[in-house]
Amino acid sequence: MNIRSSIDKLRESLLTNNKATKPVSETASATAGDSTTPASESNSRFSPDAVPPAWHQFEHFPEYKEYATMIWYCDSQKYPKNLFQPHLGSSDATVNIHGKEFINFSTYNYLALGQDDRVKKAAIDAVETYGVGTGSGRSITGEISLHSEFEREICEVLGAEDAVLSVGGYSTNAFTIGYLCRNQDLILYDELIHNSALTGCKMTGARRFSFPHNDYDALSKLLETHRNKFERVFILVEGVYSMDGDIPDIPKIIEIKNKYKALLMLDEAHSMGVIGPNGLGAVDYFGLDGRDVDIHYGSLSKAFGTCGGYVAGPKPLIAILKQYAPGVLLYGASPTPANSAAALEALRIMRREPERARRLQENAAYFIAKAKSNGLDTFNSHDSGVVPIMMRDSEVALWLSMRLWDAGICSYPMMYPIVPRDKTRLRFFINTNHTHEQMDSAISTIVAELKRAPKSKGLF
Ligand SMILES: Cc1ncc(COP(=O)(O)O)c(C=O)c1O
Known part of the structure; x- marks a missing residue:
């Protein structure tokens, strides 16, 4: 069944019932289709009737019904189509x-650097020099000097010892967390952190607790209760929260993480290039010593105007991420010459202007x-x-x-x-x-x- 006909079918049923169905994902846990437990482990013989449509037909997936409800609603209101428009x-x-x-x-x-002539020229020059790809992962022959130049300059900005440039913003965040946190560890994260960090958390076997947004007493209480039951403890926060646009009290969080010997990871996707007297992120905004943040993470798709991600911090952290973390560099492609050159030129412009x-x-x-x-x-x-x-x-x-x-x-x-x-x-x-x-x-x-x-x- 194609999307159109399944939406039409849903629309029909909605109109018949004279109201939209409640989005199914809210009640999904009560439906057979969302279960992760095999239907019947005791009965080993295959029975086709025991497999409901919600387990093998996409149009019966609860999340698809939620989507179709939205499309039906927009169509019924004659709303213009504004998604995926080039x-x-x-x-x-x-x-x-x-x-x-x-x-x-x-x-x-944010800074209109995505179409800045100098950034575009840097990217074009890099394509002329290296081509459109590097041909392999960085540790083999995919390394080009633009990678290390960016890493050196982002370290100067952050006051960090070393950095790693990687191919995607979302993936760098997720895979860094996914690699560093293990079964015997604990992750404490602000309830509003980005989905890329949550995905990283889910990749780990670590115990996880969210704390209410910017509630430092709650964070301290969690640490007081749980710190000694775990080995590494990570605290995940953002420099600017991507939905609310607020800035947490990073000096306070540093004080707390120092007291409990935890590790602070700061997501600067929306703060680097934007906040602070020089626009150079949370370190600039609060006048921090960059070494007080254990793991600096940033995306290159926001103020840098291009695509990619970086992590910066102490040399041993970057050494293990570069050498061992799947998806940061290991088992993945290297950032393209054009993206790397654009990021480097954008960073230089941010610093100069x-x-x-x-x-x-x-x-x-x-x-x-x-x-x-x-x-x-x-x-x-x-x-x-x-x-x-x-x-x-x-x-x-x-x-x-x-x-x-x-x-x-x-x-x-x-x-x-x-x-x-x-x-x-x-x-x-x-x-x-x-x-x-x-x-x-x-x-x-x-x-x-x-x-x-x-x-x-x-x-x-
Ligand atoms: C706070 C935050 N972290 C990470 C990311 C992922 O970055 P990217 O979009 O460059 O993949 C985003 C993306 O919107 C974000 O808002």
Whole structure:
């Protein structure tokens, strides 16, 4: 069955019942299709009837039904299709989609370095020199000097001893955690950490506890109770939280981790290049000694404008990651010449031109002040490039994002399962190139549209 016909079928049943089904994933654990236990271990003879559709037909998977409910709802509201739409040219403060110019709040190309002429030239030169790939993993013959140049310069910025550049942002985070944490270890993570870290946690046999967002007393209590039952203890936090746009108290967390002899891993995907007087991340923002953070992690797809990830920290950490960690370097390809050169040039520009980050910070402060003075809720966002406007209802958030789309403004709703249902929001990424007029236009459109928003039927 193709997607269209299965959605039509679902739509029919929804219309017949006159309401959308409750998204199935919420109740999935009660259904046979989601079980991980074999149907019957005592009966060893195969019986086709004992295999329900939810176990072997994708359209009966609960997660597919959730997806189809959403598509049905968007279709029934005649919402324009705004996902997976190719854009023309570059994407920063504006973006051109199918020939229509949008004010863009949906890119994390924060510093507009993704299309900077110097960054592009560095990438083109690297392709001319090395070609489009390196031909093997780094430890064999896939190493090029751009890798170590980036690593040396990111260490200078972070005050770290050594670093490793790797091919993907998500994978570097997941595989670093996945490699370092073992059965006899403990991971304590802020409840809002990114999915890449959660995936890394799941790869390990370590015991894991989340603590309430930025609740340092809860973190201390967990350490007090559990520290001595485990060997290595890791604390996972972010420099800027990617949904809320707030910054945790890193000096406080360092104090706690030192007391309990734990290891701190800091995800700087949304803070490097953005926060701090020079835009150089959490170390710059708090005036930290970079050696106080045990594991610095960053993504290159945000302020660096390209693709990839890095880890920095003490020499022994980087030595074992480079030598032994599957997916960081081992068993995987090396970062491409173009990506490596782009990341290096972007880093050099970040260091030479702190005014880019400062402009972004001023823009974010302007946007938040403007939103608040118009009665909008920007939740906990401060000093970063991520600003949520809270809706707390998925239907209203979807409706508003479509009205913004019609008005030539790009901002996407963040809904369940990305955030809890009652914390649905529209997320705005602020860019160094946004103008006050563009931000004014977004806020006034939101305010005007919200006045005529239909009442939510609580469908999802
Ligand atoms: C906090 C955080 N960490 C890690 C990642 C993964 O980085 P990438 O998108 O470069 O794979 C993201 C991506 O959005 C993120 O927001």
